[in-house]
Amino acid sequence: MGTAGAEHSDLYAIRMAASYLRHGLTGTATFSLFLRGLPPERGFLVVAGLADCLSSLEGFRFTTEELAYLTAVAELRQSDVDALGELTFTGDVWAAPEGRLVFPPEPLVEVTAPLPQAQLVEMALLNLVTFQSAVATKAARCRIGAGGAQLVDFGARRTDGFDTALAIGRACAMTGFAGSSHVGAARRYGLPLVDTMVHSYVRAFGDEHEAFRAYATDFPEAPVFVVDTFDALGGVRTAVAVARELGLPPGRIAVRLTSGDRLGLARAARKILDEAGYVQARIMLSGGLDEYELARLSAAEAPVDSYGVGTKLGVSADAPSADTSYRLVEYDGRPVASGNALPGPKQVYRRASGDQDVLSRRDEPAPPGHRPVLTHVMRAGKRVRGKHSLDEARGRFERDLLWLPSSARRLRDPEPVGVRYSPGLTALAGA
């Protein structure tokens, strides 16, 4: 997903770029990809997708095939096509690094480049940042809801396509999930692969005991028995019987519950396991989970060791997009106020102990005790060496999550961290 043909653009962007080239509007522009707002049930946005953005910018060019198509349909002259064919991205990018938390109206990414280039990359940047940030935010909320229980990414089945499934796995890795069931995501992002089995296995054998025994014989290291094909608590007893039969240590086995009154079943399953001496056997729970249900189970002290979170995470069900916008804020040294976008290149300053960010002009110094959030990630079209790894993103996320005021962290009706404007920005916006 990282690199792609420049045709992943709207026609208007290409025509506007061609028009800018014709009219000599090739001065330096700054566009701000910023967060216009948050839905009522979001107190923050986790930045994700930047690695893909940088790859896309580094690889930005039109292919011969794309140019032939544009020539045929886009009312372009040969000189336009020639100019577009030579175009690469040579600009600078400032961005909130992946894993950081941002609040409206802070920018996630700012692009400073010749106007035609800065316009052409709009769709790529919005596309790669918006959904990934929405899903990373949903994953972060699941972390909050789950308390200390482990979370496993089960999100790959009802997303769009394999690339999206991978992006979700990456967002889960960034936000501290303990593993993924998705082989492709686990391989790429170094997540522990988490196993289970599904009901069809039991049904294919036709007999639960026989199925459990076959599975545990084949994969004795850490079998996870799905126990509710017929009767959940009967399934727990079968799992214990098979573990005893095969001499599996209690710490190796787990049972998974997928439906019904899972809180009640988890408590009853825990009792059965404990009474059988399988105190260390783990309980996994899955099926339609989201942060709200995780919080309910956590508040009830459900005896659950790990949760498999799937569809509602993978589509960020209650807020499937994020309200991002890409706006021109400066052209040729002239600050531009575009609708609700504040003028000029910007910086976000944050205090370790503070509960209010400062949005300022990019060239203003940090207020005392504050540190910048936006970093210079691309210079003249080349990625700046730096901390772009997934591990580093995870570290930033964990630090920001600890810093986040509880009012912004709560799952229902949170209050995002406030953002005040610096004197310089206030003067510029009022001008």
Next chain:
Amino acid sequence: MGTAGAEHSDLYAIRMAASYLRHGLTGTATFSLFLRGLPPERGFLVVAGLADCLSSLEGFRFTTEELAYLTAVAELRQSDVDALGELTFTGDVWAAPEGRLVFPPEPLVEVTAPLPQAQLVEMALLNLVTFQSAVATKAARCRIGAGGAQLVDFGARRTDGFDTALAIGRACAMTGFAGSSHVGAARRYGLPLVDTMVHSYVRAFGDEHEAFRAYATDFPEAPVFVVDTFDALGGVRTAVAVARELGLPPGRIAVRLTSGDRLGLARAARKILDEAGYVQARIMLSGGLDEYELARLSAAEAPVDSYGVGTKLGVSADAPSADTSYRLVEYDGRPVASGNALPGPKQVYRRASGDQDVLSRRDEPAPPGHRPVLTHVMRAGKRVRGKHSLDEARGRFERDLLWLPSSARRLRDPEPVGVRYSPGLTALAGA
């Protein structure tokens, strides 16, 4: 997105397949990918994603790299890895062709194949069908909401990745959208490319008249002026002035409104255009649209010629997934009832004039006057020659949309078409 490594699977599916191979459970299985239910605001599901499914099944195999990873982490023996390395998909597939409407609990896809294969393709099928069908359904609802007005796909900006943007363009083409702003989607799916311009163009010039003149000079065939950078109705007057200045015929130009009281502004814009003699000039409207807002504007007889529909379509905002499930329904000649999945391979029969489908066993004849919905799309791992093109899918969609009872078509609290069980299925399910 069509073909992909077999590692786009959950670990359990791979382990279960390996276990089946070890235990000789390689008999023929049928899995049904069916619609468990619909959210309250959905009366039907439009099937999409099948073309990608068939490509994925035809290309299904593990790469050497994937097998090396699985060997290292998945507790597999060399004999398992060898067997998986040789595995391809050799089964049969029955499916509701793309563009058709289905209702719970009808199947979208049924796979009949040796058990290990049928299990391994679960994630690929669920992934490729579920989201694409959800988005095609949202697009269809936008068609219904818009009445006869033209719709344009503006959905590429806040989806996940470029493949998803293309899938959305394809869903829009299937459901009768008039065009797309996305160059890549338009090129692949033969959609007319629809132009516009955005506010940053006006802001870069700094003067609306100058910007409009430059754009219309550069692209005189059908310029679409975004008129609300400063003042929407002032922008309409500027568009007329520029069209006059350049001698553009009224039928060539359009104005686009993006915010504010768009109904009132559209009416006022229409009046200005008409009074200026630009009766044929078109009005386009965009910004946060969905089927509900389209229906409101349509009911108010908004003088709008086309609507650009974006983010809420691209993520199917109010129902971002579909409740699909992939369940074993027959193994080795033995029907299997899996939770709420009815046993046995199935067929769906539909009448031209009917308002109730018949769900039957696959081998039952059609009830009088009924025709089958599921067709045999893959035989022994090879696609059956047939009507898989996007044009044919669009034709099927248009026919089914005309057939759809109004109670299932309405946007709020629709009633899905009822599904009764055939005598043969009733007997099997009761057995």
